[in-house]
Amino acid sequence: MVSYESHISVARPPEEVFATIVDFRTWSRWTDMDDVRPDDDGPPRLGSGGTFRMTKGPFKQPARYELVELEPGRRGVWRVAHPAFEWRAEMRTETEAGGTRLTNAGRMQLRGVWRLLSPLIGRELGSNEARELDRIKAMLESEPTHAGEPARSE
Numbered sequence: 001m002v003s004y005e006s007h008i009s010v011a012r013p014p015e016e017v018f019a020t021i022v023d024f025r026t027w028s029r030w031t032d033m034d035d036v037r038p039d040d041d042g043p044p045r046l047g048s049g050g051t052f053r054m055t056k057g058p059f060k061q062p063a064r065y066e067l068v069e070l071e072p073g074r075r076g077v078w079r080v081a082h083p084a085f086e087w088r089a090e091m092r093t094e095t096e097a098g099g100t101r102l103t104n105a106g107r108m109q110l111r112g113v114w115r116l117l118s119p120l121i122g123r124e125l126g127s128n129e130a131r132e133l134d135r136i137k138a139m140l141e142s143e144p145t146h147a148g149e150p151a152r153s154e
Contacts, residue, residue, distance in 0.1 A: 002122035005105040006130040012140045014093040014100040018073050020140060021091045021102075024050065030135040032056045032128060046070050057124070059084055084114045102136070104129050 010017050020026050022044040027033045038050035049066035061083055069077035073093070080087035089106040108125060110118055 002108040002110065002118055002125055003106070004122070004126035004129050005103065006126070006133050007101060007103050008133040008137050009096060009099060010102050010137045010140055011099040014095050015073050017100045017102055017136075017140060018076075018091075018093045020136065021093075022067075022070075022076050026139075027052070030139050031132050035062075044070065044076070056128070063087075084112065085110050102133060104133050 020030075024036050024038050024044075027036050032055045033052040034055045036050065036052040038048065040048075042048070044067055046067060046069075049064065051062045051064050053060065053062055059082055063080050063082040065078050065080045067076060068079045069075065069090075075090065075092045077088065077090045080089060085108050087106060087108045090104075092103040092105070094101045094103075106129065108121070110121065114121070
């Protein structure tokens with residue numbers, strides 16, 4: 001089993017950060033996911049799902065995602081199924097001074113011969129997930145606020 005957890009502070013309100021992390025239309029902008037195809041275009045809800053491909057790494061076959069836990073505005077948990085692994089990915093937002101503390105955590109269970117590469121894949125997965133937090137922070141902080149004000153700079 002491979003586990004990871006990363007945190008970052010984002011100078012945006014938690015509701016804005018959460019809306020972005022559950023919006024599948026933004027995923028290819030800040031994750032290593034491409035060709036994200038939801039089952040429907042409705043708002044995120046328990047059971048929402050679809051497929052995507054990973055742009056990096058050895059797992060090129062489509063993976064299936066499903067939102068399995070949801071605390072609106074605060075926490076989402078996705079189950080990702082792929083022939084080579086089963087993955088539980090969690091994103092959490094918490095209010096902090098100046099914005100949001102965003103946490104990206106998860107566990108991946110590799111299948112078959114892929115289990116032999118667990119240490120290597122674990123290091124790479126943890127690094128990739130931390131970089132995703134850097135990308136979402138940069139994306140959100142560079143965009144204007146919802147009120148049309150310029151983005152804050154630090």
